[in-house]
Amino acid sequence: MPKLDVREIPPVNRHDKIHEEFDGMDPGETLTIVNDHEPKPLYYEMAAEVPAFDEEAYEVRQNAPDEFVAEFSKSEV
Numbered sequence: 001m002p003k004l005d006v007r008e009i010p011p012v013n014r015h016d017k018i019h020e021e022f023d024g025m026d027p028g029e030t031l032t033i034v035n036d037h038e039p040k041p042l043y044y045e046m047a048a049e050v051p052a053f054d055e056e057a058y059e060v061r062q063n064a065p066d067e068f069v070a071e072f073s074k075s076e077v
Contacts, residue, residue, distance in 0.1 A: 005034040027076040036066045
């Protein structure tokens with residue numbers, strides 16, 4: 001399962017890197033993203049622009065004040 005810690009990536013570059021990683025995944029895989037805030041804007045962006053994003057499987061948990069772990073799954077369609 002691919003994992004990407006974006007906390008060290010400049011915010012302006014984060015979404016491009018995440019999209020690049022997601023696009024390279026196989027259907028059925030899940031990308032785990034570690035971020036310093038809840039990635040709701042990314043969720044809405046993926047839901048609107050990426051047909052392969054499985055919105056139903058999206059999960060996020062907060063492990064620390066500056067650590068959010070989100071699961072972005074790629075549908076098998």
